[in-house]
Amino acid sequence: MPEASYPDDLLYHPDHDWARVEGDVATFGITWYAQDSLGDVVFFEPPAVGTQVTRDEPYTEVESVKAVSDVIAPLSGEVIEANVALGDAPEAINEDPYGAGWMVKVRLSDPGQASTLLAADAYVALLA
Amino acid sequence: MSPFAGWEMPLRYEGVIAEHLAVRTTAGVFDVSHMGQIETAGPDALALLARVCSNDVAAIAIGGAQYGLLLAADGGVLDDVFNYRLEAGRYLTITNAANHERDLAWFREHSGGLDVEVSDRASDYAMIAVQGPLAREMVQALASAPLPERMTIATRTLDGATALVAGTGYTGEDGVELLVDPAAAVGLWHALLRRGATPAGLAARDTLRTEACYHLYGNDLSTERGPIEAGLGWCCRSGDGYVGAEAVAAARAAAPEEKLVPFIVLDRGPARAGDHVVGGGVVTSGTFSPSLQTGIGLAYLPAARATVGHEFEIDVRGKLRRAQVERRPLLKV
Numbered sequence: 216m217p218e219a220s221y222p223d224d225l226l227y228h229p230d231h232d233w234a235r236v237e238g239d240v241a242t243f244g245i246t247w248y249a250q251d252s253l254g255d256v257v258f259f260e261p262p263a264v265g266t267q268v269t270r271d272e273p274y275t276e277v278e279s280v281k282a283v284s285d286v287i288a289p290l291s292g293e294v295i296e297a298n299v300a301l302g303d304a305p306e307a308i309n310e311d312p313y314g315a316g317w318m319v320k321v322r323l324s325d326p327g328q329a330s331t332l333l334a335a336d337a338y339v340a341l342l343a
Numbered sequence: 344m345s346p347f348a349g350w351e352m353p354l355r356y357e358g359v360i361a362e363h364l365a366v367r368t369t370a371g372v373f374d375v376s377h378m379g380q381i382e383t384a385g386p387d388a389l390a391l392l393a394r395v396c397s398n399d400v401a402a403i404a405i406g407g408a409q410y411g412l413l414l415a416a417d418g419g420v421l422d423d424v425f426n427y428r429l430e431a432g433r434y435l436t437i438t439n440a441a442n443h444e445r446d447l448a449w450f451r452e453h454s455g456g457l458d459v460e461v462s463d464r465a466s467d468y469a470m471i472a473v474q475g476p477l478a479r480e481m482v483q484a485l486a487s488a489p490l491p492e493r494m495t496i497a498t499r500t501l502d503g504a505t506a507l508v509a510g511t512g513y514t515g516e517d518g519v520e521l522l523v524d525p526a527a528a529v530g531l532w533h534a535l536l537r538r539g540a541t542p543a544g545l546a547a548r549d550t551l552r553t554e555a556c557y558h559l560y561g562n563d564l565s566t567e568r569g570p571i572e573a574g575l576g577w578c579c580r581s582g583d584g585y586v587g588a589e590a591v592a593a594a595r596a597a598a599p600e601e602k603l604v605p606f607i608v609l610d611r612g613p614a615r616a617g618d619h620v621v622g623g624g625v626v627t628s629g630t631f632s633p634s635l636q637t638g639i640g641l642a643y644l645p646a647a648r649a650t651v652g653h654e655f656e657i658d659v660r661g662k663l664r665r666a667q668v669e670r671r672p673l674l675k676v
Contacts (some may be wrong), residue, residue, distance in 0.1 A: 255359050279359075286625045
């Protein structure tokens, strides 16, 4: 398991999700804290391309050995790509939560929503 | 750490899968000090245990161990316990933490007219389970004399501390459970880690016991379920003389409507306790098996469908996952 980290180039949702915003497209995943709380992830079924996701609402689930948890969308939009590789290798969510463990790419319906998300230092302060 | 029945419980250390596999391949050490202990001593100790336990406690030799059930008069399961016979008229009963106070009151309530002393020993013992193919070897290296065999118990000196050593466990692996003075527990824990045992948490304990198809009280057993449907008829003696005997006899004669069966999930993703079986039945234990790399569990199914090989569907939060009834244990070790 990697050490705790919260990259500065990401934006964070208080429900322990991150977004990497590039123009009107954002990549979503869960934070180091979230994967550590879940423990070993054993199952992830990505949402279908075309699914509409809504900020603050669950858009998929992630299952660890012990429990299942909702994954919350940090921003609203439409799924344009899903990380299907996680179907065979869900452990990437633990091992590389900001890299290979990414979950979906979303075309944002309102890129301005990004201003409601937290910078890394504000999110880390929330965890303390 | 996670709160449970007034205890702060170590859920996991390194990670549940690594801990689970360590127990299956080398040895893991569990802090199970939350488990309760009741000592029953005196000329009528056996008479009391025979009254409150469903199993054949009279058959336990000195130094022997036996799994058994405490039943209510209606046949509902109050607790599942381990009875150890320490001396001719002295027994130690291991209880589940959440049921300990109720069990203790139950023992006392049924001791009327008997020459027996029932003592709460839960605060006198810390309990450490060492489980896995190398567990005995690691504990033996700390011990004053050869360890007791499986399903027996004896006093030994371990790393300078007096311990009750029992050849029992809850993982399906060989190993021992150690009952020691709480003051000696931390030292013993570290001595076991120095010998190479992997600290394992209660999350791993759950995946291990599910693979072994051991019941978990509160999930697979409850006051709402009887031993026959739970597949525990083998530890209910025939005839009367214990609380719940009539209900057990009636359940045996009637054949249960549902039976507890082990299953594997054929689709991806586990099922969880509380998930309903399509067409009737319910999952009472459900997790991911690190050894089998698939969802596994225990479910009550209508008796006609509770046959090995039967395929069924589980409603997992609105999605149907296919599952199949398997033989027990789910994992042979």
